[in-house]
Amino acid sequence: MQRTRWGGIADHCFRGSGFxxxxxxxxxFWLVDPDGGRFLSKGVNNVRLDADHVGNTGRIPYADACRKKYGSQHVWRGAVADRLASWKFNTLGCWSDELVAYAGSLPLATAPTNELGASFKRHRRDQIFPDVFDPEFSAHIRERANDHCSTxxxxxxxxxxFIDNELYWSPDWRGGDEVLTLFLNLQxxxxxxxxxxxxxxxxxxxxxxxNAIWRTPARSWEELATMARIEAPxxxxxxxxxNDMLEAKANLADPLRAAFSADCDAFVSVVAEQYFDVCVSAIKGADPNHLVIGSRxxxxxxxxxxxxxxRYLDVISFNCYEIEASALIDAYAATGKPCLISEFSFRGDDAGLPNSRGAGPRVASQTERAKCFELYVTTALRKPSVVGYHWFEHADQPAEGRFDGEDSNYGTVTIEDNVYAELTETMTRVNAAAEQIHAAGALRD
Structure with missing residues (x-):
């Protein structure tokens, strides 16, 4: 099977456009590489020498081990690029050292995140979600997109x-707030x-x-506007x-709850429309040649x-740390847009790491870890909307924990840069067959 230099299948189905x-x-759905190859993005996140510090210290065990092993960062980049290509990966995922992309014998695609909304939020200490109604929001997004994309x-x-990573859109593991209540509780x-x-x-x-629905202590809109904290009913x-079925049942049983849900859904719809409109327009204005691949x-x-x-994105991206992603793929594919799995992983309890902090399933062994990768990816590829998958991450986290305490076996290599053979052998085989699996499985389904 002939491939382009980017790793796409050169079967003359599509013409190259240079991007x-x-x-x-x-x-x-397919991605088409710059040379016209039929392409699926097979990526690894956080491919970098200085991947994870121990806590908030200056120690980086992976970097220390690799400097001893390779002698220099330049040599490490070339070795890692060729190793990823040998495993049939073709993309450097988020947070990677992009100099790796051209350090090997074959180029790797890059997929950075520009943190447009997150960078605005950081300027406003009271915000969990960026205030898209702030008059300075659009100007900030355009300026940052121009700085990061035009060149x-x-x-x-x-x-x-990628526009952002894991913004807070609705109740999840981080809390029970709605975007509406977050905005109502701004200053x-x-x-x-x-x-x-x-x-x-x-x-x-x-x-x-x-107030019959929200049951606040306020007696007027004016008084509501001065309240320090508005609690959701x-x-x-x-x-x-x-959960959707349970919510629908609860709303049928309680009209007040149904009205509250409608308030929340109507408002987050307006916020999402503003966010994606402004961010995608800013990126496309700065760089009309490339895809906007979602907000992860x-x-x-x-x-x-x-x-x-x-309505705005070229590709919808999402992170999914489950055994498999079919239900999420179906939810996003309902838009009619292609989907990219921007993070997933499995952790083995035989790696000698605590695995006490971090997302995703824990399994008993590296053998199970490899089997989980194969099941996850082959199941996803059978969906016609899927155009890629990015593994988290290149190297294991330090046993002492990184900045947020995560201490898990996410790596394709150990903290000493030793390869997990069973996992990477399975990755190589599945990656090599990915286009065939996608074409055959998607058409069959």
Whole structure:
């Protein structure tokens, strides 16, 4: 099977444009590489020498081991690039040292995240989600997109741009807040709080109608605007699967809960529309040649957020640390856009690491870990919307824990840069067959 220099299948199905793009053929989505190859993005995240510090110290055990092994970062880059290519990976995922991309005998595509919304949020200490109604939001996003994207608009090897990583869209493992309640609890002068209140006023003609549902201590809209903390009257389950059915049943049983849910869904829809419109427009304005490959959803948001994403993005990306991702793929594919799994992993308890912190299933052994990879990827590839998958991550985390305490066996290599043979042998075999699996499985289903 002849391949292009990027690793795409050179079967003359598509013409090259000099950049990566998306195409659909016979109901199956593909990426097309710059030379016209039929391409699936097979990536590894965090490919870098200085991957993980121990806690908040300056110690980086992986870097120390690799300097002894290779002698220099330059030699390490070349060795790692060729090793990834030998495992049939073709993409450097997020947080990678992009000099690795051209350090080996074959180029690797790059897929950076520009943290557009997150960088604005960091300027506003009271925000969990960026205030998209702030007059400075659009200007900030355009400036950052221009800084990060305009200089790369002619790069053939840039797969596309991730907007952000795991913004908080709805209740998940991080908390039970809704985006609406987050905005209602901004400081009283913040534009987001004003916008949230105004939209509730549009939905309820009288304050008493609103308060019959929300049950706040306030007696007027004016008093509501001065409250330090507005508590949600109900807590909703994270979206997706059985939870959606449970929520629907609860709303049928309680009209007040149904009204609260409608308030939340209507508002997050407006926020999502503004966020994706501004961010995608800014990136495309700075770099019209490359794909916008999503905001790496950390947990399935409500359907209106997914719908808004589908209206603007070229590819919808999401992180999924489950045994397999079929349900999430189906939820995002409902937009009619292709999907990329931007993070997944499995941890083996025989690696000698605590595995006490971090997402994803723990399994008994490296043999099980390899089997889990194969099941996850082959199941995903049978979905016609899937155009790639990125493994988290290149090297194991330190046993002492990184900055956030994670101490898990996520690596393709150990902290001493020793290869996990069973895992990488399975990765090589599955990666080599990925296009065939995708074409045959997707068409059959």
């Amino acid at each position: 990566f793009r998306v195409e659909e053929r016979d109901g199956v 790369r608009c002619h790069e053939a090897g840039l797969l596309g741009t 009283s002068h913040r534009p987001g709080r004003v916008a949230a209140t105004e939209r509730l006023q549009e939905r309820y003609r009288e304050f008493s109608q609103f 109900f807590t909703r389950l994270p979206a997706g699967g059985l 959803f950390g947990y399935q948001p409500h359907s209106r957020v997914i719908a808004a994403a589908g």
